[in-house]
Amino acid sequence: MAGSWGLATTLVGAMVVSLAAHELTYEGTVAAIVPNRYSAADGILARLEVNVRDVKRPMVFDITRYTRLRRGNTAVTFETARIQKDEPVAVVFSDEEAEKGALEVRLTAQK
Numbered sequence: 001m002a003g004s005w006g007l008a009t010t011l012v013g014a015m016v017v018s019l020a021a022h023e024l025t026y027e028g029t030v031a032a033i034v035p036n037r038y039s040a041a042d043g044i045l046a047r048l049e050v051n052v053r054d055v056k057r058p059m060v061f062d063i064t065r066y067t068r069l070r071r072g073n074t075a076v077t078f079e080t081a082r083i084q085k086d087e088p089v090a091v092v093f094s095d096e097e098a099e100k101g102a103l104e105v106r107l108t109a110q111k
Contacts, residue, residue: 023094023103026059028052033083044101045078050089061091062101072109081107 031049039045043065049058063069069081083089083105092104 022096023092025090025092026050026052027088027090028059030083030085030087030089031058032085046083048083048089048091048102048105050091059091061093061105063105064101066100067102068104069107070104071107074109081105082110083107 028050031051032047033049034047036042036044036046044062045065045067046063048061048063050061051058063078067078069076069078071081088108090106091102092106093102094100097103
């Protein structure tokens, strides 16, 4: 009986942790994109600053080798994305995997 209570407590604890960590999408405009010249050493390709409505300061996200970049419906590399200041952007971020940086960066299709 004591073993089943321990198992039940463990399962409830695991469910609470999984509910607390989640993905969020931030929509706004690019305030700045700062390429990292040391990306080979630390894995961060660039730092993306995004102006989000109702937030006073730009939000900052790391673009890493794990970040998926999309321009329109097409997957692109960081180099071919050519992120520009003031263009619309949506950034998907998970507090559960913060060390991986932004999970996805969605940009509008280029004309």
